[in-house]
Amino acid sequence: MRGAFATFVALVRRDLVLAVREGGALGTALGFFLIVVALMPLGLGPDLNLLSRIASGVLWIALLLAALLSLPRIFEADYEDGALEVMAMGELPMEMVAAAKSLAHWISTGIPLALMAPMLGILLNLDLASAPVLVATMLAGTPAISFLGSIGAALTLKARRGGLLLALLVLPLYIPTLIFGISTVNAASLASDSFWPSFAILVALSLGSAVLGPIAAAAAVKFQIQ
Amino acid sequence: MPTMQTSQSITQKLANPTRFMDLSGRLLPWITVASAGIIAYAMYLVFFVAPPDYQQGQTVKIMYIHVPSAWLGMMAYALIAISSFGLLVFRHPLADVSAKAAAPIGAAFTLLALLTGSLWGKPMWGTYWVWDARLTSVLLLFFLYLGLMALRSSIEDEALAAKLTAVLALVGVILLPIIKFSVDWWNTLHQPSTGLTTTVHASIRVPLLISAFGFSLLFFAMHMKAMRNEILRRRVKALRMAEVERAQSNSPPGNPSVSGDIRARAAQAGE
Numbered sequence: 001m002r003g004a005f006a007t008f009v010a011l012v013r014r015d016l017v018l019a020v021r022e023g024g025a026l027g028t029a030l031g032f033f034l035i036v037v038a039l040m041p042l043g044l045g046p047d048l049n050l051l052s053r054i055a056s057g058v059l060w061i062a063l064l065l066a067a068l069l070s071l072p073r074i075f076e077a078d079y080e081d082g083a084l085e086v087m088a089m090g091e092l093p094m095e096m097v098a099a100a101k102s103l104a105h106w107i108s109t110g111i112p113l114a115l116m117a118p119m120l121g122i123l124l125n126l127d128l129a130s131a132p133v134l135v136a137t138m139l140a141g142t143p144a145i146s147f148l149g150s151i152g153a154a155l156t157l158k159a160r161r162g163g164l165l166l167a168l169l170v171l172p173l174y175i176p177t178l179i180f181g182i183s184t185v186n187a188a189s190l191a192s193d194s195f196w197p198s199f200a201i202l203v204a205l206s207l208g209s210a211v212l213g214p215i216a217a218a219a220a221v222k223f224q225i226q
Numbered sequence: 227m228p229t230m231q232t233s234q235s236i237t238q239k240l241a242n243p244t245r246f247m248d249l250s251g252r253l254l255p256w257i258t259v260a261s262a263g264i265i266a267y268a269m270y271l272v273f274f275v276a277p278p279d280y281q282q283g284q285t286v287k288i289m290y291i292h293v294p295s296a297w298l299g300m301m302a303y304a305l306i307a308i309s310s311f312g313l314l315v316f317r318h319p320l321a322d323v324s325a326k327a328a329a330p331i332g333a334a335f336t337l338l339a340l341l342t343g344s345l346w347g348k349p350m351w352g353t354y355w356v357w358d359a360r361l362t363s364v365l366l367l368f369f370l371y372l373g374l375m376a377l378r379s380s381i382e383d384e385a386l387a388a389k390l391t392a393v394l395a396l397v398g399v400i401l402l403p404i405i406k407f408s409v410d411w412w413n414t415l416h417q418p419s420t421g422l423t424t425t426v427h428a429s430i431r432v433p434l435l436i437s438a439f440g441f442s443l444l445f446f447a448m449h450m451k452a453m454r455n456e457i458l459r460r461r462v463k464a465l466r467m468a469e470v471e472r473a474q475s476n477s478p479p480g481n482p483s484v485s486g487d488i489r490a491r492a493a494q495a496g497e
Binding site: 155156159160168176224 | 381400
């Protein structure tokens with residue numbers, strides 16, 4: 001019998017390998033990210049000063065929407081082919097299964113999207129000096145997106161029109177992350193003292209959701225596969 | 227004897243809701259009349275007795291509906307959260323009925339608070355809407371209500387929908403304070419709570435408290451009525467399922483899996 005941690009790591013690795021070999025998931029998310037960012041100047045007009053001022057906010061919102069698009073993949077395929085039931089019968093508690101799958105989602109979606117952001121920032125005349133801070137806040141904030149998103153993904157497994165419902169359920173939960181992500185970027189650009197407090201709260205939101213998300217998602221999954 | 231056993235278990239299941247139906251049937255007319263009377267009295271005080279504000283003039287009257295609506299919008303969510311906890315932890319038979327009945331009423335009061343607030347904001351702040359901390363967090367409360375109702379309506383299996391909605395309601399409880407405090411970091415236009423005991427003059431405070439009491443009774447009357455409706459709806463559904471099952475067992479044996487499925491669903495509806 002392997003240790004629980006080894007099982008956890010194996011599950012994360014399995015989900016990552018599936019995400020890479022299935023393909024499509026990351027490409028779709030990145031493409032969506034690009035399209036949303038590209039739509040902004042078309043809607044707001046090509047005023048470079050305006051775009052530069054709102055660039056970090058637009059990038060954060062586009063990232064939320066792009067990550068939202070890939071959330072159903074956390075549980076859906078495994079639920080449909082029965083793998084989730086096998087995992088539920090295994091020795092690893094469902095909470096840890098949910099945590100492993102959310103972590104894999106963060107690694108396969110959150111990190112690439114965050115790293116892409118500065119490149120898309122060029123389209124919005126983002127001040128390149130602030131790009132490292134932007135990426136840092138996104139890397140610190142995206143775990144919350146994956147872990148909170150897993151709640152929505154688990155709740156909508158059996159729902160009709162699951163995709164639209166998922167957005168309605170999950171986007172309100174993302175508000176704190178969005179607010180502190182943006183306020184951290186702003187604090188850094190003003191070189192003010194509130195950078196570290198905001199950043200610490202952003203990290204705290206991610207850590208808190210890493211506890212809350214798996215518990216709620218596991219409860220929701222268990223109700224649906226028993 | 228199998229028939230004895232099933233009839234007993236059905237009575238056991240209905241025992242608590244039946245007692246509730248008796249009790250609420252007797253209480254409901256009184257609460258309804260009381261709430262109508264108290265709201266009417268409060269409105270009389272508001273429009274004929276309470277003075278206009280020295281700065282706001284007559285628009286201050288909006289507050290007598292706005293503040294109770296906002297309170298009840300939050301209280302209804304607390305009620306949903308407690309009911310959800312009761313459902314998931316104690317499996318109380320009425321908990322889900324209560325949570326389901328409270329959601330649309332709470333959403334309506336939250337929307338009323340938003341609408342009256344924006345009607346007040348136009349003459350006072352010069353705009354219907356600002357992205358202020360308080361307004362944003364109440365709007366998010368409204369979104370949470372919408373999410374609860376949408377999730378419930380999109381899952382066919384009612385027992386499952388009840389449990390999943392309860393999970394979402396409890397997640398919302400943990401996140402509401404975080405949302406509240408996170409938006410507090412933004413600039414705030416909405417005045418803070420005034421601590422009704424001291425700073426507000428009695429000529430305004432008393433009508434407000436009476437109005438809040440009347441609207442609270444209105445909430446409880448509507449909630450009770452909605453719970454009664456829901457219980458009756460479930461009973462009708464369970465009876466229909468039982469009838470279908472009886473018809474099937476009388477007819478020559480058809481598809482056994484279908485009748486098993488219906489029996490399972492009837493059992494769920496009865497719980």
